[in-house]
Amino acid sequence: MNTIIQYQQLIDEAFKNKNYGTNPKELYEPIEYIMSLGGKRLRPLLVFLGCDFFGGDTAKAIHPALAVELFHNFTLVHDDIMDKAPLRRNQITVHEKWSDSTAILSGDAMIVRAYQELCKSDKEALPQLLDIFSDTAIKVCEGQQFDMNFEKLQKVSIAQYLKMIELKTAVLLGASLKMGAVAAGADKAHAALLYDFGRHIGMAFQLQDDLLDVYADTAKFGKQKGGDIVANKKTYLLLKAIEMAESSRYIKEELHQWINAPHFEVKEKVEAVTGIYNFLQLPDLTRIEIKKHYDAALKSLKEIPADETKKHSLTIFTDSLMGREL
Amino acid sequence: MNTIIQYQQLIDEAFKNKNYGTNPKELYEPIEYIMSLGGKRLRPLLVFLGCDFFGGDTAKAIHPALAVELFHNFTLVHDDIMDKAPLRRNQITVHEKWSDSTAILSGDAMIVRAYQELCKSDKEALPQLLDIFSDTAIKVCEGQQFDMNFEKLQKVSIAQYLKMIELKTAVLLGASLKMGAVAAGADKAHAALLYDFGRHIGMAFQLQDDLLDVYADTAKFGKQKGGDIVANKKTYLLLKAIEMAESSRYIKEELHQWINAPHFEVKEKVEAVTGIYNFLQLPDLTRIEIKKHYDAALKSLKEIPADETKKHSLTIFTDSLMGREL
Numbered sequence: 001m002n003t004i005i006q007y008q009q010l011i012d013e014a015f016k017n018k019n020y021g022t023n024p025k026e027l028y029e030p031i032e033y034i035m036s037l038g039g040k041r042l043r044p045l046l047v048f049l050g051c052d053f054f055g056g057d058t059a060k061a062i063h064p065a066l067a068v069e070l071f072h073n074f075t076l077v078h079d080d081i082m083d084k085a086p087l088r089r090n091q092i093t094v095h096e097k098w099s100d101s102t103a104i105l106s107g108d109a110m111i112v113r114a115y116q117e118l119c120k121s122d123k124e125a126l127p128q129l130l131d132i133f134s135d136t137a138i139k140v141c142e143g144q145q146f147d148m149n150f151e152k153l154q155k156v157s158i159a160q161y162l163k164m165i166e167l168k169t170a171v172l173l174g175a176s177l178k179m180g181a182v183a184a185g186a187d188k189a190h191a192a193l194l195y196d197f198g199r200h201i202g203m204a205f206q207l208q209d210d211l212l213d214v215y216a217d218t219a220k221f222g223k224q225k226g227g228d229i230v231a232n233k234k235t236y237l238l239l240k241a242i243e244m245a246e247s248s249r250y251i252k253e254e255l256h257q258w259i260n261a262p263h264f265e266v267k268e269k270v271e272a273v274t275g276i277y278n279f280l281q282l283p284d285l286t287r288i289e290i291k292k293h294y295d296a297a298l299k300s301l302k303e304i305p306a307d308e309t310k311k312h313s314l315t316i317f318t319d320s321l322m323g324r325e326l
Numbered sequence: 327m328n329t330i331i332q333y334q335q336l337i338d339e340a341f342k343n344k345n346y347g348t349n350p351k352e353l354y355e356p357i358e359y360i361m362s363l364g365g366k367r368l369r370p371l372l373v374f375l376g377c378d379f380f381g382g383d384t385a386k387a388i389h390p391a392l393a394v395e396l397f398h399n400f401t402l403v404h405d406d407i408m409d410k411a412p413l414r415r416n417q418i419t420v421h422e423k424w425s426d427s428t429a430i431l432s433g434d435a436m437i438v439r440a441y442q443e444l445c446k447s448d449k450e451a452l453p454q455l456l457d458i459f460s461d462t463a464i465k466v467c468e469g470q471q472f473d474m475n476f477e478k479l480q481k482v483s484i485a486q487y488l489k490m491i492e493l494k495t496a497v498l499l500g501a502s503l504k505m506g507a508v509a510a511g512a513d514k515a516h517a518a519l520l521y522d523f524g525r526h527i528g529m530a531f532q533l534q535d536d537l538l539d540v541y542a543d544t545a546k547f548g549k550q551k552g553g554d555i556v557a558n559k560k561t562y563l564l565l566k567a568i569e570m571a572e573s574s575r576y577i578k579e580e581l582h583q584w585i586n587a588p589h590f591e592v593k594e595k596v597e598a599v600t601g602i603y604n605f606l607q608l609p610d611l612t613r614i615e616i617k618k619h620y621d622a623a624l625k626s627l628k629e630i631p632a633d634e635t636k637k638h639s640l641t642i643f644t645d646s647l648m649g650r651e652l
Binding site: 021024026027078081082101104105107109111113115116119126130131135137138141145146148149 | 347349350352353404407426427430431433434435438439441442445449452453456457461464467468470471474475
């Protein structure tokens with residue numbers, strides 16, 4: 001087994017040495033660019049951890065790991081066009097730096113490169129890896145579509161929201177672990193349990209992200225506090241607040257006044273909406289939902305008949321990832 | 327062996343019964359829509375013909391055939407966004423009917439569905455099919471990028487143009503035949519020869535398209551004559567004319583006057599530029615280039631040690647496709 005840092009070095013090294021293509025440069029430079037912006041490289045790391053969990057050789061996980069990261073970055077490039085996002089990882093987005101057309105086409109080449117990378121995997125594991133990969137890719141597209149739909153909807157239920165973040169974010173984390181497991185030759189049922197572990201951790205992770213946007217120590221979190229509130233982003237907290245406000249005319253009016261305000265002081269809106277969230281006990285309610293998924297993750301992990309120290313290492317990593325204080 | 331019509335029925339039937347997904351409908355309706363617009367279904371037909379050429383069972387070709395058509399339609403959906411095309415197959419394009427975001431995301435789901443379809447192919451052939459498929463997909467992206475680059479370039483050489491149409495159009499025709507061949511278990515060298523046959527036919531086909539835009543009987547061709555001339559589209563004819571005009575100041579001036587004219591009578595421009603093309607003997611020169619590729623295609627076909635009647639059937643089909651009068 002390697003340490004997390006060794007895996008990260010391995011991933012960084014592999015991407016540094018990767019040649020996506022050269023001609024036409026207009027197609028390949030944006031790929032070099034987005035892949036060089038780094039990021040946490042969480043998904044390839046999970047592939048390695050999934051493989052190691054079942055005693056697989058690191059070498060068996062490398063191609064699925066790189067494929068998953070390429071795929072993830074492909075979704076970022078295309079999502080950023082759809083979301084008209086100016087920045088990604090604090091750098092200018094591909095469609096802003098070049099053009100929408102460039103971002104579409106370079107993204108297309110990236111998903112093909114992801115499949116090519118995946119196809120270098122061991123022959124025995126490949127059919128199953130391809131199955132998981134494509135199935136997950138479709139789910140991520142569905143999640144992004146639901147997310148876009150939500151922007152136009154007046155009413156989004158908590159159940160719809162949870163389904164959306166599951167598809168858009170959580171399944172790829174589960175799939176990353178599962179692909180590592182499959183690469184290691186794990187039993188199907190055990191690989192499925194590791195998938196569920198990752199999926200629930202992904203849910204907890206996303207919900208915590210919603211919570212941190214409002215309540216994080218800004219210096220630690222590295223984002224402007226309350227950005228979701230300013231943008232009326234339909235997070236777990238806002239949707240839950242809207243749902244709960246149904247039974248209080250006063251809260252409902254105040255909340256909707258802030259949501260619909262065409263002009264406002266940013267600080268004032270953030271404070272007022274945070275006040276409503278506090279009043280509704282949303283930090284605690286969100287933590288309960290996070291804990292539900294965290295516990296479900298641990299339950300799945302427990303059911304896998306594997307080495308306890310391996311399980312412990314995995315939870316130490318996922319806990320550190322979440323910086324959890326439940 | 328089936329007849330062309332039987333293969334076409336098989337393809338139509340398969341697409342009619344296909345379920346791309348249902349929820350969210352915003353993701354899947356555009357896929358249903360573009361796939362229902364039909365088109366010639368040329369590429370899946372070539373997969374079947376490639377398979378039959380080497381005596382393969384029709385059943386072996388069905389998944390690669392559908393995959394190739396899905397991929398082709400994916401490229402149309404994304405290319406139409408980049409080209410801001412209002413119509414496709416005489417119907418409103420996906421990005422116009424819905425939005426750019428919808429067209430990007432539905433397209434993304436389509437290429438994943440294409441890979442899923444391909445992965446249903448026979449296990450022995452699958453690794454090679456995936457290789458050909460991804461390699462071709464990358465080439466098609468490169469071709470589209472070159473095509474977009476050309477719009478902004480003052481000078482495009484004939485060699486650059488031929489390379490572009492090879493990547494954007496011809497390789498997918500070659501790959502379709504080759505995938506059929508591989509599905510049938512053909513020898514690698516023979517499959518490669520069939521690929522070259524298809525690639526050269528594709529080149530001839532695209533060059534003929536350029537020629538027909540100016541010289542076709544409008545009623546037969548179904549497009550407005552001279553559309554490429556009106557739009558200053560960098561076709562083989564225009565690029566060749568620009569190249570040849572270098573040695574005649576008079577022709578050069580007249581041609582560039584029409585290219586750069588901000589306002590013009592459509593009919594007058596088409597007639598004038600056609601006049602220049604005629605003067606430069608471009609119909610004959612283009613036919614020579616077409617024949618070069620056609621002959622190269624036949625040469626490749628000849629080298630394959632296969633049944634002469636099979637070869638004859640294939641050329642009858644490709645000839646009919648080109649409506650050739652060389």
